[in-house]
Amino acid sequence: MAITVVGSVAFDSIETPAGRRERCLGGAATYFALAASFFTQVRVIAVVGEDFGPAEQAPFDARSIDTQGIERAAGKSFFWEGSYLENLNEAKTRTTDLNVFGAFEPKIPDAYRDSEFLFLANIDPVLQRRVRDAMPNVKLVAGDTMNYWINDHKPALLEVLRGLDILLINDTETRTLGGDRNLVKAARAVLAMGPRMLVVKHGEYGATVFHASGPNGEAAERTFRAPALPLEEVVDPTGAGDSFAGGFFGYLASQNGLTPGAFRRAMFYGSVMGSFAVERFGTERLQLLTRHEIDARFEQFRELTHLD
């Protein structure tokens, strides 16, 4: 089943202990779409500027991603510059130029309207909600956010959360949004805001999915933790979380039934895609990836965690 994703398509300049890249293809929707494209049809809603050329379009085409919802506007594309020199786990932002993204008005192509899955990547919650409301027939909605929206745009964010099935955020964001240092308590507070599931991404330690209480209060038993691969070299952490989301949601969209087993495997595929993303700069590794490599790493993750 097809996924529509709304979010940023951007240029990133990135510095890490492994080196530096200038203006490579980036943006949350880009990483998400590339990762999810190994599992299902992906359709992107975004805006880019006149600097977005054939070189940037090619990776989408190579993965058969539908980009008719990527609007071309006068001006420059969203540009982000960040450094991981001090801390590989958290980027230090040097520049954020919204450019054409500052006036982004998401437009949904008619051909996208039968999408059964919707992913709201990390953008202004006002825009997330607008897209959500414009696609009332989707079967499953997931989304991401970040501390900036949690701290400074909470009322708008809370409206988005009420319309979400699954929220995917990291430990710090969970603690901030849930208002508790304890992750389990914070997760429960977040789940009370609307989502049925909360996927907390722990970076190098994997990810945990928490469920809202069912009628029999069986939520705790369904908690599931996927590992991350202990990696010898993290070249560039940019996009790891969005790639996790793409693997997770892409795999779910490829399944006939949203069974508990499908969600568990989706958590593993999320971790798998995140582990690939960081092996090279920007989207380089995702562009070179094959489904065979993905499934081989999935088995490696099973080996890494399973008793038998």
Place this chain on the structure above:
Amino acid sequence: MAITVVGSVAFDSIETPAGRRERCLGGAATYFALAASFFTQVRVIAVVGEDFGPAEQAPFDARSIDTQGIERAAGKSFFWEGSYLENLNEAKTRTTDLNVFGAFEPKIPDAYRDSEFLFLANIDPVLQRRVRDAMPNVKLVAGDTMNYWINDHKPALLEVLRGLDILLINDTETRTLGGDRNLVKAARAVLAMGPRMLVVKHGEYGATVFHASGPNGEAAERTFRAPALPLEEVVDPTGAGDSFAGGFFGYLASQNGLTPGAFRRAMFYGSVMGSFAVERFGTERLQLLTRHEIDARFEQFRELTHLD
């Protein structure tokens, strides 16, 4: 098979967000012995003072732990006072009174000499080595250490590492000892110092075992990660790592063959015992525990991580 453990038996005064306890039974060897006693016969080598009375002896007797190697010396027992008010993941030490521990000369009772497993809890590496050398016939030796010994007593520690099969330390200690920010590279550097296996404890994120390269360089494939239970309340983190070690090593000692499967299950039992230890102050939870509860939580950990 029996385990001999050498380490501290102490009094702890502990402050956490959940409250405060004065002079409760503590010490690395105590937590280790209690945790391991659910799996196999445990024998303790330590020294205590005149303040160690029947109330402190009782928990050992209740678990049939052999304490003839706990020497009674004139003076006071080792005393530690710490606070977790600022950070539940790392104690702030307020007081360390070595007392009788300052002149500790480990003496090994004859009845301990047929022990096939030896655990060197976190004490002066000079003492660790002395005990190791005095028990040349043990089948498997594991040990722990801490940043103080890594930073200020490295030559003595390196001699201990050469005689160890398994080292169990946390992330920070691994990075410091291995001299690399990247955990995998740091682990490889530590393994080059002697141990065949390195168990890195990640606190709330579980633990990972790394193996030294075998003749076919298959080490990476045998890496295994055990989860930790996402806990709603951590009452007192003191002793979690020693309880992990006790569950891990105790389970191994209870097995007929040291198969790869036995090591994987041992990692899970380590996480299980660590998760119980933090539920109450000091050793309270370990004292109340039953094997039935341990196995039930083992199954919960399997549920938490396994795809099928």
